[in-house]
Structure formats: structure tokens, C-alpha cells
Amino acid sequence: MSSPDAFLAHVRQELDQLDQAGLFKRERIIATPQGAHVRTTDGRTLINLCANNYLGLSSHPAAIAGAHAALDSHGYGLSSVRFICGTQDRHKELEQRIARFVGCEDAILYAAAFDANGGLFEPLLGEADAIISDSLNHASIIDGIRLCKAQRWRYAHDDMADLARCLKEARDGGARFILVFTDGVFSMDGTIARLDEIRALCDRFDAMLGIDESHASGFVGATGRGTHELRGIFGRVDIVTGTFGKALGGASGGFTAAKREVIELLRQRSRPYLFSNTLAPAIVGGSLAVLDLLESSTALRDRVADNALWFRQAISAAGFEIKPGTHPIVPIMVYDAVLAQRLAARLLELGVYVVGFFFPVVPKGQARIRVQLSAAHSREDLERAVAAFTQAGRELGILK
Numbered sequence: 001m002s003s004p005d006a007f008l009a010h011v012r013q014e015l016d017q018l019d020q021a022g023l024f025k026r027e028r029i030i031a032t033p034q035g036a037h038v039r040t041t042d043g044r045t046l047i048n049l050c051a052n053n054y055l056g057l058s059s060h061p062a063a064i065a066g067a068h069a070a071l072d073s074h075g076y077g078l079s080s081v082r083f084i085c086g087t088q089d090r091h092k093e094l095e096q097r098i099a100r101f102v103g104c105e106d107a108i109l110y111a112a113a114f115d116a117n118g119g120l121f122e123p124l125l126g127e128a129d130a131i132i133s134d135s136l137n138h139a140s141i142i143d144g145i146r147l148c149k150a151q152r153w154r155y156a157h158d159d160m161a162d163l164a165r166c167l168k169e170a171r172d173g174g175a176r177f178i179l180v181f182t183d184g185v186f187s188m189d190g191t192i193a194r195l196d197e198i199r200a201l202c203d204r205f206d207a208m209l210g211i212d213e214s215h216a217s218g219f220v221g222a223t224g225r226g227t228h229e230l231r232g233i234f235g236r237v238d239i240v241t242g243t244f245g246k247a248l249g250g251a252s253g254g255f256t257a258a259k260r261e262v263i264e265l266l267r268q269r270s271r272p273y274l275f276s277n278t279l280a281p282a283i284v285g286g287s288l289a290v291l292d293l294l295e296s297s298t299a300l301r302d303r304v305a306d307n308a309l310w311f312r313q314a315i316s317a318a319g320f321e322i323k324p325g326t327h328p329i330v331p332i333m334v335y336d337a338v339l340a341q342r343l344a345a346r347l348l349e350l351g352v353y354v355v356g357f358f359f360p361v362v363p364k365g366q367a368r369i370r371v372q373l374s375a376a377h378s379r380e381d382l383e384r385a386v387a388a389f390t391q392a393g394r395e396l397g398i399l400k
């Protein structure tokens with residue numbers, strides 16, 4: 001066999017192995033905008049409980065109008081990275097607005113939050129420094145840290161004693177600067193980081209704190225500013241990264257917010273910023289319209305908080321075990337991977353779109369259905385969803 005043929009045979013074998021292990025991901029094709037209800041290409045309308053569309057803004061008229069206006073006034077694309085000829089007045093405006101929204105001095109835009117995290121650590125820290133991260137941090141944080149020469153520590157998820165151990169070891173080891181970095185909200189469990197305690201520990205060891213607010217910006221905290229608002233440390237986080245691809249409109253784009261000088265250094269050295277195209281004007285316009293909406297009213301974040309509370313209570317009363325909490329991510333624990341997949345498949349037949357999560361996305365024996373509530377869901381949607389869960393749960397013997 002020639003080497004390209006051998007390679008293709010190898011790729012086929014890898015795919016077969018994924019399939020046999022039950023790990024092959026099949027994409028379902030949607031023929032409508034994103035929303036509380038979606039229609040698949042086979043013509044079925046489903047209640048959607050698996051989008052990151054927390055505020056229901058993915059297809060909101062205000063976001064669409066903002067994007068249309070920007071298309072008309074600022075064009076389709078810039079055909080340039082930011083520092084050559086790809087910076088418009090609206091990019092600067094969005095950077096100022098998102099920085100203010102998350103309580104920082106300045107911000108820098110990226111094509112995605114994955115890039116924000118990928119380009120964050122290497123420009124700022126070096127061999128003399130230490131990065132301490134939660135063991136369940138998002139893949140993009142893990143990759144970003146890998147690209148940086150700083151020494152690394154990992155603490156057990158949400159374990160403050162273990163974080164203190166890491167801080168002490170890094171300090172005693174003579175680290176110049178120490179950065180603790182964590183997801184604000186962890187996407188598989190809906191766990192909300194204890195940022196008040198983490199900040200206090202950072203202060204004790206003279207360390208900086210950075211958070212990724214992808215599952216928090218726009219709806220966590222009394223005015224939706226994020227996990228730091230909820231935990232009472234708004235304005236006291238050194239670095240905030242986040243996405244425009246979830247609650248804040250759901251299109252795409254990411255950001256890093258921090259002190260002015262830190263952002264300036266990222267503009268000089270952050271590789272995904274220097275070597276990748278500028279954010280499209282329509283997304284900038286849509287994101288600005290979303291921030292206008294969220295700064296003028298808390299109605300949508302109140303709505304999703306209400307829906308989360310109602311659904312958590314109702315699904316528990318139906319007899320399902322959930323991970324306790326308040327976040328609109330509601331993990332419904334099934335434990336067994338095959339059973340989780342059968343439950344998701346049956347729910348799909350019953351008109352409820354959910355996905356089973358199992359190893360390696362979550363630990364072995366911790367399989368679950370992850371429900372995500374949205375401000376776009378009506379109470380009737382949620383009642384129908386709980387009824388479908390109850391029926392499927394009984395049929396599969398999960399409920400007695």
C-alpha cells in the first residue's frame with residue numbers, strides 16, 4: 001500500500017473504533033434559526049433543551065436588526081487582521097462596551113473565546129511564572145496554558161484546600177507572578193466557581209485571578225455581569241475572558257478584558273489576534289445591540305433564572321436526580337452511558353431535543369442528560385418537556 005492509502009486505512013480504522021466505542025458524534029441538521037423550538041431536516045419540530053441560547057438572543061429581532069444595520073453601514077468583511085487595516089470604529093466601541101460590562105478597563109476582541117484563551121497566557125507569562133488552574137477547566141484554557149512556558153499547577157475541581165496547596169507551592173518555589181485561572185461556570189455540572197473564596201486565597205498569596213465567563217456573561221449575577229457579580233467580587237478580577245457565541249447573541253466572537261496595559265500587550269503579541277481575521281462587522285453590530293438590550297433591562301436574565309428554578313424543581317419532583325444548584329445548566333444524572341443515550345433517543349421521538357453526555361466528556365459512570373434552559377422557553381414548553389422526561393423515564397425503568 002502506498003503511504004496515502006495506508007494513511008486513509010488508518011483514518012478509517014480510527015473512525016470505526018470511535019463508532020464501536022459509542023463515541024462517534026452524529027450531527028443533526030436543523031433547518032430553522034436557533035430557538036426554543038427547532039425543525040430538523042426530516043421535518044420534525046422539537047423543543048430545544050441543548051443550546052447555549054440562555055437569553056433567547058440567537059434569533060432575537062434586536063440582535064438581527066443590529067447585525068443588518070452594521071452590514072449596511074460597515075460592510076460584510078474587513079479582509080484584514082486588526083493591526084493592518086481591520087479595525088473599525090465599531091470594534092473599538094464593542095471593546096469599550098464589553099470591558100465596562102464585565103468590570104474591566106479595556107478589552108480585546110477575538111474570532112472566538114477559544115482564541116481568546118489560546119492567545120492569553122503565552123504573551124503575558126514566562127518561565128519564571130506560575131499558572132494554577134482548576135482540573136475541570138475548558139479545553140481552550142488547557143490548550144492556551146500548554147502554549148505558555150510558565151510552570152503549571154492543577155488543583156482538584158472546586159477544592160479550595162488544594163488550591164491553597166498549589167498557591168503555597170508556587171510561592172515557596174519562588175514564582176515571580178502567579179495567575180489562578182478558572183471557568184466561572186463549569187459547563188458539564190453547572191457548578192459556579194466560589195470566586196469570593198478564590199479571590200481571598202489569591203490575595204493571601206499575592207496572586208492574580210482570571211476567569212472564563214463563557215457560561216455566565218449576560219445572565220449570571222443580579223444584572224447579568226457574570227460570576228464575579230454573583231460572588232460579590234465584581235471589579236476585582238484581573239482577567240476576564242468570554243464569548244459572544246452563547247448568551248450574548250450566539251453568533252461568534254470572543255474577548256479578553258483586563259487592565260489597559262495588559263490588553264495593550266495582548267494587541268502586540270497575542271497570536272490569534274495578530275494572525276487571524278478581524279471580527280465581521282455584522283457580529284460587532286449584533287453584539288452591541290445585545291449589550292444595549294441587557295444594560296437597559298434585566299428581564300431576560302430574570303426569565304432564564306425563573307425557568308431554571310421552575311425546571312429544577314419540577315424535574316426533581318418527577319423523580320429524577322439532578323446536580324443541585326441554580327444555573328440554567330441542569331445535569332440530569334443517569335450514570336449509565338447506554339441508558340443515557342437511550343433516554344436521549346426516546347426524548348427525541350417524544351419531541352424533546354436533548355443530548356446524552358458520557359465518558360470521556362464526563363467521568364466514567366457519570367453519564368447524564370444536560371438540559372439547558374433559555375429565556376425563550378415558555379412555561380408550556382417546560383411542562384411538556386417534564387412530561388416527556390417522565391414518560392421516557394418510566395418506560396426505561398429510570399423512574400419507578
Ligand SMILES: *Cc1c(COP(=O)(O)O)cnc(C)c1O
Binds near residue numbers: 140245254
Ligand atoms: C464555549 C466555551 C468556549 C469557546 O467559546 P467560542 O467563542 O465558541 O470559541 C471557551 N470557554 C468556555 C468555558 C466555553 O464554555
